[in-house]
Amino acid sequence: MSKTNPLSGINSLCLLDAAALAKAFGAGDVSPVEVATAVMDRAEDINASLNAFTFVDRKGALEAAAASEKRWRAGEPLSDADGVPTTLKDIVWVDGWSVRYGSKTTPAEPYRADAPAVERMRAAGAVFIGQTTTPEFGWKAVTDSTLCGITRNPVDPSKGSGGSSGGAAVAAATGAGVFHLGTDGGGSIRVPASFCGIVGLKPTFGRVPAYPASAFGTVAHLGPMTRSAADAKAMLKIMSGRDLQDWAQGAGQLAPLDDEAVDLSGLKIGYWSEPPVGAVDADVKRIVDARVAELRAAGASVEPIVLPGENHLDLFHHHWFTGAAARLALVPESERAGIDPGFLDIAAQGGRIDAKGLIAAQVRRSEFGSAMDRLLETYDFVVSPGTAIPAFEAGLEFPADGRYRRWTEWAAFNFPINLSQQPACVIPCGATPEGLPVSFQIIGARGADARVLSAAASLEVLFSR
Template identity: 30%
Template sequence: MTHAQSSSWSLDAATLVEKYRSGELTPSEVAESVIARVAEREPELNAFYLFDEEQVRADAAASTKRWQAGSPLSDFDGVPATVKENIAREGKPKPSGTAIPNPPVAERNAPTTDRLLEAGVVILGSTTMPDWGMLSSGVSSLHGITRNGLNPAHTSGGSSAGAGTAAAAGYGPLHVGTDIGGSIRLPGSWQGLTALKPSEGLIPLDVPYTGRAAGPLTRTAGDAIRLMSLIAKPDARDYLTRPYEPMQWIAQPLSPRGMRVAIQRDAGSGLAVEPETAAALERAAERFEAAGAEVVDLDPFMAPEVLDGLVDFWRSRSYADYEALDEAGQAAVLPFIAEWCIAGAGRSAAETVRGRNMADEMARVTRQATAPFDLVISPVTPVAAFAAEEPMPVLDPLATMGHISFTVPYNMSGQPAVSVGMGVQADGRTIGLQIASRIGTDDRLMRVALWFEQVRGTAAEVDWAAVR
């Protein structure tokens, strides 16, 4: 294998397709490069739950034949991708990060899985997540610890832990996670990625519920746009989806010139923003102003009791799952998660309903506060990456999730929000800029993200060539 072939794991999707089309590379050669990359880094990073090398080789070989015959299934036939373990793949178990015995086995593919396979994308495997997706880290009773692809001492972020690490480590260009409070954007922020939580229902789910979304985690906005062109398609299995006007998934930057952009420095609840994050946000705002955007201050709009109430509802919901387990199953749940959800056991029906109502209140106040603006910029999270072994940035399971105060409002409101790297701290930890926009404007939002990548400056970028 030539050097170009052996290093093809690092190429973006557009470059791979160009080389497939010219015959310079084949999907089989790229698959071997990615398999070698996984073998090199996976023993330390632990991003995969399921990874079948022989299936990857077989799928890549089929794609190679299609390209050689001049009949690829799509422009992205043969491009490697991963999906989070809670995105169903027919015949594969879905343990949701827990070591509970006898996890359910998917009877059919999720819509996202079907869209990728229909396009000929080579699904490398299923990536890890923490127990029930209720941690912002890669700590799991089933998987152990998933580590950060940039620095294994740091958290991967979660709950799309393995997806973020696979993207940062270079396990091919395309990765799909899920997000109910920040689970795509947090790994994005803490691993220097571009990571989109799309508009509600834009990417159909087979298990939809309020606030939940699937979306891309990639090294570049261009690859996130390409992935959206494949998976942002209607599917009747998602009964919460809504019709959207056709979107133009084109990898062309869009300047915010003439746009009204709100800058939110304080979420109104949760943890305080760290100084280096605050400074990076000011530098990002200067880029928007220099481009001709009108940048306007946005006051905090989410009261602490709204965030606390929603988190308490999540506790009660998870306790319902925990209570249904037998003794062995309960013993298998990560102790932090068990303590976290048991705290919901004593809540009355009325308290639980009031907590659930905070999802609606959060949606109301978020849409009302952001309606006058084309874009809202803020930190993704107030804090930088913490130690990989820690389940949360706050180690008290009875405390609220104060690190999701900027991200979770857009889950409840259904608005798209993307994390784009806006800085690298003095100690090497990455800082994400969140850019949010109105429902159904995801394609324009991602073009602005692409613009920001091009103007943010090298000091704010990850040097992907240096990621070992």
């Protein structure tokens, strides 16, 4: 299939960011109903070839948009995000929607409660236009399932979108919404954002409340996927905060998400250039190395670093595979025949990890997390490629060239930061000779989400020159 421009032929209303929409709504230049209609038309148009949505909620979205229009006309919007088109991944609870987790084993009945992050977006007036695709139970870093089929890359539909928030990434890249709620347990926001050429943030763990708790435990985060760092920050501010349903957040308060410009000059940055497993694609390395050189030219001090600790892949597998086993245990034996074989395989491996092995892995994780905290006391940020490889063939868990046996082996710039829980943002930074997006990852200290997003915004400017 030929390469495409994800925004080709798009209605200009679909290109407005959250700030521009608030300004237009406030001035009466544009109606939330007009915008919602344009965005849903776009979603349905791209879905025929890319399969980003499980469904588009035209009736519910138009009702919400009409209510938003009345509030803006009265000068009483719920927030600056009132009327902003938003998508939600098929893995978070939404009142009135069937949430299937990408699986035929889950009930099709609508839920009667919002997840906390969804509730906060609704309270801010966001207009929910539809639900985006995920692989079964969000288990892998590509997006395909027996329930929904294959989600394809908007730049080259012969390639995959990445995952597990693949539908959200495609929706963002094609202008089918402004805010997109994704989840990230091992790269599931950052991988598809990288493959599709958008911005994706895995926040500090606990920044965004999560309920119900993920079967994959405290490696799983909720976060924003957007076309700019500014939109990611706006969305994150809405979703963030304490919720008593999420005990894992802890009782402490994270640093506020204040706006703070980050001057690249004088920053001390660690460059993490080699993943703990696998190898970096030559084009990805060339492009990211060139961006690091631009950082140096802008006045930042950049030093090579090595990730602390060892056996990161084994450590992550202990957490991820046991989570898969816990999730599978909820599915009756009689309903397991059609489950993704890859998920069944890792769940079987997780089932063979005993309590002593899991506790030992948790101790190792705490040691790694402490080492990462110390590293980010030394450096303002750590940067790396967004992913080690660009997008590859659609419908596969890993490239067909035989280099890898699991998705984790090519997503090794991603899953370690789930173990250590720092905020990590990817932004586009170039393209391979084939036109496939390449991304740049910015990692900050726990709680420093605002600084990470501000640095991402500064790098967007630098990289666009």
